[in-house]
Amino acid sequence: MAIQLFEGKEHASYYQKFRFEPTQEITDLLFSYVDERLHKPYGFAVDVGCGTGQNTRILSQYVNKVLGIDISEAQIEEAKKATGSPNVTYSVCPAEEVPVGDASVDLLTACAAAHWFNIEKFLKEIDRVLKPGGSLAIFTYFPNIEIHYKDRSEQMTEVFSEVMNILASYHHEKIINMKTAYNEMYEAIPYPDKRRIENVGTQIRVPLSSVMGLFPSFSAFQIYLKTDPEKAKEMLRTAEERFLRIMGTSSTETEVEVWLQYLVILASKPQ
Numbered sequence: 001m002a003i004q005l006f007e008g009k010e011h012a013s014y015y016q017k018f019r020f021e022p023t024q025e026i027t028d029l030l031f032s033y034v035d036e037r038l039h040k041p042y043g044f045a046v047d048v049g050c051g052t053g054q055n056t057r058i059l060s061q062y063v064n065k066v067l068g069i070d071i072s073e074a075q076i077e078e079a080k081k082a083t084g085s086p087n088v089t090y091s092v093c094p095a096e097e098v099p100v101g102d103a104s105v106d107l108l109t110a111c112a113a114a115h116w117f118n119i120e121k122f123l124k125e126i127d128r129v130l131k132p133g134g135s136l137a138i139f140t141y142f143p144n145i146e147i148h149y150k151d152r153s154e155q156m157t158e159v160f161s162e163v164m165n166i167l168a169s170y171h172h173e174k175i176i177n178m179k180t181a182y183n184e185m186y187e188a189i190p191y192p193d194k195r196r197i198e199n200v201g202t203q204i205r206v207p208l209s210s211v212m213g214l215f216p217s218f219s220a221f222q223i224y225l226k227t228d229p230e231k232a233k234e235m236l237r238t239a240e241e242r243f244l245r246i247m248g249t250s251s252t253e254t255e256v257e258v259w260l261q262y263l264v265i266l267a268s269k270p271q
């Protein structure tokens with residue numbers, strides 16, 4: 001049965017506002033692989049588990065037509081509101097049943113999402129929908145995020161990690177796929193042309209308010225909020241106070257640097 005932890009409207013609204021888009025380095029890595037294998041212009045891409053469209057919108061700058069699919073109606077609703085790209089459409093449906101014809105897709109991506117899928121069914125579906133020679137990109141960032149600020153990065157990261165450690169007790173068992181760096185999925189990809197690139201570091205500058213908004217975008221936080229609303233809210237209040245104290249500012253609009261580690265799996269269906 002599919003895991004549906006991104007269904008709440010408020011959750012989706014946080015997701016849309018605060019989840020990061022893949023950075024340029026990640027997009028460049030992906031398209032340098034694709035460039036070597038596909039002819040431009042790229043025709044059709046599907047972004048699976050697209051959430052509120054962070055990666056989908058980026059793909060639309062490189063590919064003629066993009067379809068974003070997600071099992072959550074609330075996420076797709078937010079994605080539709082946010083899109084400014086005429087070549088993007090969205091659909092509510094599972095990763096294991098992509099609503100397109102056989103051998104019709106040039107590029108299939110899943111960003112920060114594939115750990116939730118049924119691996120066997122998803123890989124079968126990829127094989128059905130990809131054109132011969134089509135590319136696959138499965139990538140994600142990890143919860144071991146660092147927060148950098150002046151000479152106080154260690155203390156900032158400690159506060160962030162403490163929150164993530166509390167949330168870890170509310171993680172769904174599927175998070176194991178992240179902890180094992182998608183090993184099961186990578187091994188099961190049936191294509192000889194495949195590679196897994198680990199520890200791709202990338203950085204984003206955002207105001208502290210965006211770091212605070214990131215927490216409620218995590219499914220584990222939403223479970224904590226349902227289980228113990230007062231404690232969940234208190235955790236956020238305390239974390240914000242601690243961040244501000246460490247930074248020596250009263251403004252949550254002060255910028256920090258968020259350091260993310262990505263795992264990128266790239267593969268190509270044989271011709």
Ligand SMILES: C[S@@+](CC[C@H](N)C(=O)[O-])C[C@H]1O[C@@H](n2cnc3c(N)ncnc32)[C@H](O)[C@@H]1O
Binds near residue numbers: 055096116118
């Ligand atoms: C962490 S979000 C990632 C969203 C977006 N790709 C991003 O980069 O931020 C994971 C998404 O996968 C979706 N999802 C989980 N299981 C799914 C499934 N079996 N089929 C389709 N989408 C699924 C969730 O609804 C959620 O929107």
